[in-house]
Amino acid sequence: MSEMKKIKNLKEFSTSADRFEGANLLCPGCAHSIIVREVLNATNDDLVLSASTGCLEVCTAVYPYTSWDASWIHIGFENGSTAVAGAEAMHKALARKGRLKQPDRNPKFVSFAGDGASYDIGFQWISGCMERGHNIMHVVLDNEVYANTGGQRSSSTPIGSSSTTAPAGRVSYGEKQNKKDMVSIMASHGIPYSAQVAPNKWKDMVKKIQHGFAVDGPVFINAVSPCTTEWKFDPKDTMYLSDLSTDSLVFPLYEIIDGHELNITYRPKNVVPVEEYLAAQGRFKHLFKDEYKHLIKEWQDRVDANWAYLNRREEARV
Amino acid sequence: MAFDKMELRDIEVWDGNFAAAQAMRQCQIDVVAAYPITPSTPIVEGYAKFLADNYVEGEFVMVESEHAAMSGCIGAAAAGGRVATATSSQGFALMVETLYQASGMRLPIVLNVVNRALAAPLNVNGDHSDMYLGRDSGWIQFDAYCPQDAYDLNFIAFKVAEDHDVRLPAMVHQDGFMTSHTAQGVKTLTDDQGYNFVGDFKPMNDMLDFEHPVTHGVQTEEDWHFEHKARQHNDLMTKVLPKIQTAFDEFEKLSGRKYNIVEEYDMADADVAVVCMGTSVETAREVATEMRAKGIKAGVVGIRVIRPFPFEQIKAALKDVKAIAALDRSSPNGAPGMLFNEIAGALFNTDTKALLSGYVYGLGGRDLTKAHLTDLFTELQANVDAGKVTTPLQQFIGVRGPKLSFL
Numbered sequence: 204m205s206e207m208k209k210i211k212n213l214k215e216f217s218t219s220a221d222r223f224e225g226a227n228l229l230c231p232g233c234a235h236s237i238i239v240r241e242v243l244n245a246t247n248d249d250l251v252l253s254a255s256t257g258c259l260e261v262c263t264a265v266y267p268y269t270s271w272d273a274s275w276i277h278i279g280f281e282n283g284s285t286a287v288a289g290a291e292a293m294h295k296a297l298a299r300k301g302r303l304k305q306p307d308r309n310p311k312f313v314s315f316a317g318d319g320a321s322y323d324i325g326f327q328w329i330s331g332c333m334e335r336g337h338n339i340m341h342v343v344l345d346n347e348v349y350a351n352t353g354g355q356r357s358s359s360t361p362i363g364s365s366s367t368t369a370p371a372g373r374v375s376y377g378e379k380q381n382k383k384d385m386v387s388i389m390a391s392h393g394i395p396y397s398a399q400v401a402p403n404k405w406k407d408m409v410k411k412i413q414h415g416f417a418v419d420g421p422v423f424i425n426a427v428s429p430c431t432t433e434w435k436f437d438p439k440d441t442m443y444l445s446d447l448s449t450d451s452l453v454f455p456l457y458e459i460i461d462g463h464e465l466n467i468t469y470r471p472k473n474v475v476p477v478e479e480y481l482a483a484q485g486r487f488k489h490l491f492k493d494e495y496k497h498l499i500k501e502w503q504d505r506v507d508a509n510w511a512y513l514n515r516r517e518e519a520r521v
Numbered sequence: 522m523a524f525d526k527m528e529l530r531d532i533e534v535w536d537g538n539f540a541a542a543q544a545m546r547q548c549q550i551d552v553v554a555a556y557p558i559t560p561s562t563p564i565v566e567g568y569a570k571f572l573a574d575n576y577v578e579g580e581f582v583m584v585e586s587e588h589a590a591m592s593g594c595i596g597a598a599a600a601g602g603r604v605a606t607a608t609s610s611q612g613f614a615l616m617v618e619t620l621y622q623a624s625g626m627r628l629p630i631v632l633n634v635v636n637r638a639l640a641a642p643l644n645v646n647g648d649h650s651d652m653y654l655g656r657d658s659g660w661i662q663f664d665a666y667c668p669q670d671a672y673d674l675n676f677i678a679f680k681v682a683e684d685h686d687v688r689l690p691a692m693v694h695q696d697g698f699m700t701s702h703t704a705q706g707v708k709t710l711t712d713d714q715g716y717n718f719v720g721d722f723k724p725m726n727d728m729l730d731f732e733h734p735v736t737h738g739v740q741t742e743e744d745w746h747f748e749h750k751a752r753q754h755n756d757l758m759t760k761v762l763p764k765i766q767t768a769f770d771e772f773e774k775l776s777g778r779k780y781n782i783v784e785e786y787d788m789a790d791a792d793v794a795v796v797c798m799g800t801s802v803e804t805a806r807e808v809a810t811e812m813r814a815k816g817i818k819a820g821v822v823g824i825r826v827i828r829p830f831p832f833e834q835i836k837a838a839l840k841d842v843k844a845i846a847a848l849d850r851s852s853p854n855g856a857p858g859m860l861f862n863e864i865a866g867a868l869f870n871t872d873t874k875a876l877l878s879g880y881v882y883g884l885g886g887r888d889l890t891k892a893h894l895t896d897l898f899t900e901l902q903a904n905v906d907a908g909k910v911t912t913p914l915q916q917f918i919g920v921r922g923p924k925l926s927f928l
Contacts, residue, residue, distance in 0.1 A: 249731040251600070266745050269736035274728035276599050277738035278622045282592035285584065289554055289596025290728055292580040296551040297602055297729065300523075300578055304730050328592065331585035 209349025210409045214453035216244055218279035227270040234428040235259050235344050237402040242342055242424075245274070245412035250274065251290050255283035255320035258351045259344060281325040283314040288337040300316040311416050311426065312339040318359035319349040322383050333392040333421045340415050340422040343385065346430035354433045358383040361453075362505075363498050364486040366433070371489040376498060381505075389423035390459040396431065397423040397470075401446035407456055407468050427454040436487025443506070444483060451480040453511045457517075465516040477503045524549075524578040529709040537671040537700035540614055540707050541607065541693065542567025544675030545550050547715030547859065551602030551722070554582040554593030558612035559645045560590035561635035587612035590620035591632075598628035601727025603679065605630065609697060610637035613651040617658065622700055624659030625753065626737050629682035630690040631675065632660070636799065636850075637697040638885040647697030647888020649850040652827065653859050661691035661761055662827040663873045666802045667881045668705045671695045676710070677768045679719045684764055688725065689757060694827070697798040698886065704784040710776060718775055731793045735841045757829050765826060783834035784823035787813065791820025793901035794839060796864055798824045801882070801889050805848075808894040817902045824860070835867040844876040844901040848882045857915055876904045882918035893918050 211219060223239050235258060245248065250273040254260040260277045263270035278286045291312045297303050316325055320341040329341055348366055349355040356369040360378045365371035369378040390397045395418040400408040409424070415422035429436070429444035436444055448454035449469060456469035478499050481487040490498050522863035527546070535543065536816075542564045543552070555565035571577040582593050590606050597855055598604040608616060610923055613634055623630050636652050638644040655662065664920025665671040671693060678691040695701055712716070726735045762782060769780045786806045788794060795805045812819035822838045824831070839845055846867075856862065861879030868875065880897065883889045897918070904910050917925045 251728050253596070261740050264736050264739040266739040266741045266749075269739065271736055272734055274731070274734045275736045276596060276728065276752055277740075279618055280591055282589060282619070285554075285589045285592035286596035286599070289552065289582065289593035289598075290600035291596075292552045292554070292582045293597040293602045293604075294729055295601035296578070296580040297600075304727075306733065310729070310731065318642065321581075327585060328589050331589055335582065335584075352572070427588075518875055 210413075211244060212408055216240075216405070219244055222250060222271065222273040223263075223271065224270040226268070226404065228265065229258065230431055230438070231245045232431040232441045233258070233348070234402050234430070234441050237441070238342070238344055238426045238428055241402060241405050241408050242412050244311065245409045246311055246416055248416070249308045249325050250296075251287060251310050251312045253277060253283040253287045255314070255316035255325055256280040256351070257317040257320055257344070259315055259317070261351060277418060280320055282328050283316050283320065284325065284332045284339065284341050285327045287312045287314040287339050288332045288335070291337050291339055312337070314339060314341050316341065316343060317341055317350065318345045319357045322358045322385055329389070329423075331394065333389055333394050336420050338421070340412075340424060342426060344428040346428040346433065347382070348430065348433045350430050350433050351385040359385070363438055363490050363495070363502065365489060366486070376489060376495045382407055386423065386425050390462045392421075393462035394423060396458065399427070399454065399456050401424045401427045401445050401449045401454060401456060402471055403442050403455055404449060411458060411468070433486065436483060439451060440483070447480040447483055451475040451477050452506050452509065453477060454482050455510060456515055457513055463521060465513065466477040467513055467517050477506050525575050526712045527576050529711065532706045532708050534704050535664065535668055535672070536702050536704045537668040537695045537706045538563035538635065538702065539567055540668040540672035541675055541695070542571070543709075544672050544715065545605050546571045547677050547710065547712050547793065548603060548676065548719045549577060549580050549716060550605045552580045552582065552597035552604050553606055554584050554590045554597065555606045556584050556587045556590045556608075556612060557720050558587065558609045560637060560647070560701045561607040561609040561633060563701070564633050564635070585695055587615040587705065588619060591623065594630045595619060595626065595628055598623070598630050599626065599727070600729050601724030603683070603722040607630070607633035607635065609635045610639055610651050614639060614654060617654060619629070620655060620658040620660060620690075620701060620766055622738065625749070627688040627753070629688055631673070631678045632690065632692045632882050633671075634692050634694045635701045636694055637696050644885040645697070647699050648884050648886065650852065652694050653851045656828055656859065657690060659689065659757065660828060661689055661757070663693045664825055664827055665693060665695040665700060666800060666823065667700055668703070669707050669778070671700060672707050672709075673772065673776065674764065674779065676715060676718050677765070677772055677780070680768045681764050683719070683722060685723065685725055686760055687756070687764055689761065690852045694799070699800040706856060708776070708778065714775060718772065748778050761829050762826065762831060778823060781830045782826045783838050784825050786821040786823070788820040788838055788842075789816055791842050792818040792905055793844045793898055794820045794822055794842045795841075795846045795848060795894070795897065796822040796824065796860060798827070798860070801848060801850070804889060804891060805894055808891050808898065812895070812898045815920045819898045830863055830867075832867045835864065839864070839868060839875060840871065840873060843905040845878070846897055846901055847877065847879050849879065849881050852879075852884055853881065861915065865914060874908050878904070878910050878912065879915040880918050881915065887919060890919065
């Protein structure tokens with residue numbers, strides 16, 4: 204286990220030698236870069252990183268440039284987790300054989316992927332990595348849509364949101380399915396640590412990432428990543444949207460230790476009505492028409508029920 | 522070294538799978554990521570048992586699919602160590618996406634492919650459909666005709682693939698069940714001989730060198746993609762065959778066993794020739810000898826290296842023959858067989874007047890018998906005598922029902 208690093212303050216955050224450069228092609232206001240920076244800032248150890256095909260990948264490694272000042276690999280849409288797992292296996296093998304070039308280093312293995320690459324096409328690969336107990340961290344940049352391909356629904360897309368393959372129309376309110384509960388599914392593998400994080404709650408995120416790096420075994424992190432183009436909000440409002448996600452409890456922040464012990468890590472002092480969260484985004488605009496207004500109440504009920512469920516699980520200490 | 526060496530007899534009775542597993546052990550693979558599939562499964566089972574018995578030191582990642590197997594191999598290879606795995610058929614098909622990634626990232630992975638038919642209908646037996654499916658994936662492809670070849674070619678595959686001038690992944694093919702599950706006497710190398718032939722793995726652009734971080738698997742668009750692919754193709758076409766020849770020569774010095782990029786048999790004065798791959802090469806050689814006793818000057822050309830395709834060697838081998846049969850063990854599905862096309866391509870723009878015909882045989886494990894080949898050589902001689910191809914240009918050998926022929 205590595206020594207826990209002190210959490211940097213905001214000034215240190217902004218001036219620390221970045222291993223993820225500001226020079227990249229992500230949209231203005233994209234939360235991906237903020238999340239990645241917060242993850243990488245949580246450790247001073249060496250990094251072996253992967254990115255699945257997605258916004259982060261196509262915007263940060265366009266030949267002949269790279270935004271990564273750390274070892275980084277991209278293979279395909281679905282297998283970033285397994286790529287990092289392979290590198291981790293090689294690290295183990297070479298360590299045992301005494302062939303590491305810098306044997307005193309303690310690298311961290313992290314795969315970044317969007318919700319499409321994690322919840323859907325990459326699901327099997329991540330599940331395999333979790334089950335086999337690789338010492339890796341998988342971080343989902345959860346913008347609840349296939350943003351890189353132009354806004355198609357994923358199994359993380361929430362009910363009532365309008366996407367290109369589940370559009371709202373004259374007779375449809377858009378997405379019909381509820382968002383897949385990936386954190387629970389991954390925790391059910393019995394992994395040592397899984398958590399939901401949000402870029403606005405950066406201290407909470409860094410603490411969780413450091414916890415994840417400290418444990419021995421696979422770690423799953425689900426980070427909400429407000430998407431200006433697909434959620435349809437002004438690029439300056441990324442943190443506002445992130446605040447609304449966490450403070451409305453639409454995206455509650457909690458952790459699950461050893462697959463069962465749940466801790467809620469953020470309790471908003473003033474819980475924001477879900478309506479406010481929905482109203483701030485173009486993808487839910489149609490829900491405010493008279494015929495769909497009942498869905499907003501259903502949204503609130505669902506979020507309340509989930510919050511009650513999380514609280515019951517936390518109290519139960521099982 | 523922390524692992525134990527294994528004492529082998531000069532000749533061991535091994536099937537092709539175990540021969541490949543033994544070669545992988547002697548090369549001391551650092552990481553194997555694998556998912557089992559018939560008929561290649563015993564290769565990685567062999568590696569797992571060697572690990573369990575401390576005859577090899579490494580990591581075995583038992584992944585959840587063949588796609589993940591190659592994904593894990595790619596990550597491991599990019600991290601900087603010796604990597605191998607094995608597959609067949611549907612598993613190979615599932616891997617195909619990642620095969621292109623491995624070669625595009627210039628990662629020297631060795632993949633043992635135990636050739637098997639592709640479904641549907643589901644079939645576990647040998648044909649070359651999977652081999653052909655991989656032919657455009659940028660890998661070097663060797664073909665073993667018997668367990669001895671499967672053993673020897675693994676050493677050569679590692680040596681060529683890991684050469685810093687090459688840095689391309691390599692496949693070693695063998696025929697499902699016919700080679701993979703048929704035990705024969707295999708002449709062995711000692712552990713030291715085998716390992717020293719391949720040598721220590723020398724990493725290049727490895728992700729575990731933290732002083733020199735690298736970015737693997739970038740995105741390119743129309744501004745650079747063409748250059749990358751053209752360079753990769755150029756390296757495959759110009760650098761690999763000379764390296765293979767050097768490796769063959771060195772291997773002959775070590776073992777006394779001679780391999781050629783194109784294996785010519787009785788071709789010096791042949792009038793008629795069969796071009797084929799895999800186990801059919803040995804059968805064809807035997808029949809060619811019998812045909813010679815009957816007065817037909819028969820020869821056999823065995824393809825040893827499928828990719829890069831050895832155009833010059835093929836041209837040289839076939840320059841004086843009068844009739845050629847290209848034998849394809851894969852359903853061409855809408856075109857002449859791959860080998861037929863490639864032989865035709867190689868001979869076009871040469872002075873040859875040879876008559877070329879194509880035969881599809883042995884799909885899904887169907888036997889290719891000596892009688893089939895006797896008929897085939899006889900037919901080729903009839904073509905020579907008539908001065909033209911007297912039968913359809915493409916025929917199916919030994920298929921039941923109404924005669925199938927095209928072109």
